[in-house]
Amino acid sequence: MPTISPRYDEGKEMFTLKITVLGVGGMGSRFALMLHQAGNDVTLVDGWQANVDAIRQNGIQANFNGKQVAAKMPIYTPAEVAQAGLQADLIVVFLKSNQLTATFSQVRALIGKDTYVLCLLNGIGHEDVLEEFVAKDHLILGITMWTAGMTGPGQVELLGDGEVELQNFEPAGKDFAQQVVDIFQGAGLNPHYSENVKYSIWRKACVNGTLNCLCALLDCNIGELGKTAEAPALLHTIIAEFAAVAVKEGIKLDTEEVYQHVAATFTADIADHYPSMHQDLVQHHRRTEIGFINGAVARKGQKYGIATPYCTLLTQMVHVKEQLLGAK
Incomplete structure (x- = not known):
């Protein structure tokens, strides 16, 4: 040292x-x-x-x-x-x-x-x-x-x-x-x-795996996403996929606590914030980290035999948008 x-x-x-x-x-x-x-x-x-x-x-x-x-x-x-x-x-x-x-x-x-x-x-x-x-x-x-x-x-x-x-x-x-x-x-x-930082990493990955990719795909900030009627169901479904895969990695996520943690951002001081994936993809046409967020859950889900249809689709959609925008 x-x-x-x-x-x-x-x-x-x-x-x-x-x-x-x-x-x-x-x-x-x-x-x-x-x-x-x-x-x-x-x-x-x-x-x-x-x-x-x-x-x-x-x-x-x-x-x-x-x-x-x-x-x-x-x-x-x-x-x-x-x-x-x-x-x-x-x-x-x-x-x-x-x-x-x-x-x-x-x-x-x-x-x-x-x-x-x-x-x-x-x-x-x-x-x-x-x-x-x-x-x-x-x-x-x-x-x-x-x-x-x-x-x-x-x-x-x-x-x-x-x-x-x-x-x-x-x-x-x-x-x-x-x-x-x-x-x-x-x-x-x-x-x-x-x-137990690994728990916190997975918990934050749930934040990124919901807010980041959704705001990037929908071209909105956090508060605007939170005002939509579909936001709660989207968050619950995506978080459930993260949790199902995390268990296989030895991490038990409290899905309701994680949901409340993410949903709290809709009315917090950062409600007007555009997440980093939006900044990268929409604002600057840069490639994103989706492969290490929802993409990682999709890959691990395939490894463990766990269905992750939302994470898989979100990963594909972000990659499509990267190509459409010529992201580098």
Whole structure:
């Protein structure tokens, strides 16, 4: 485990890490900005050249709860990582799920024997991909309920509050995971250490597997979806498919609690929010993470002999829309 050196600021002892944020979209920008503002050594890696160029020139430009802020941090493309000689104690991953294999293949030089990887992506099954690149005892899984949106290259809108839940994948990683909690706490990211993050990952996948794909397909925000008469039945059916498959993975979801959790967003502060899949597909014509959300449930359902007609259809419909919009 890397040694975290104390950093002193105005008489207060602070612990910092060499952190690389891999994927600097809306959420990656939020975490990078908040960790940077807390005094951590943050480096950025992103594959969108226009975004890299804008951040190099002007830093991350953010509407941060109504206040305009900017922060410059070193940023590289994945292809530049090896030549730059970058090293990281912690890599925080905010790539799109379908970018994991290709991007990690390019940034292998970042991962030393003491490097930990924190995966905060939406969806299910990322550990199956990441174990090719990082030992399981150096892998941390988590979810975040923060929101963020991009308004242009290097420009983001960061509104509201949120939280982070995380847990080491193997018992040996617990001490480092708890140190990450401390670092995130100092950055105002409202983290907490979980004793069952896999349950939370599946629970959040139900949020993404309902709100994300439905809002993207119907071209609406969360509140508009919630006002439709069909929304409750749609949510219940999709969540039931997630739960049926989750049981086979050793996770028992409380379907009514999950439904209430999702439905609460219809009238919450984020009701006017367009989920990330809508941002990607409808607004920017980018490929989505549907394959690691409803698509993962459909694949696992086929493996276990469980029918998942709604998840299968939603996955197919999103892929059709990707093709119609020329998503890349």
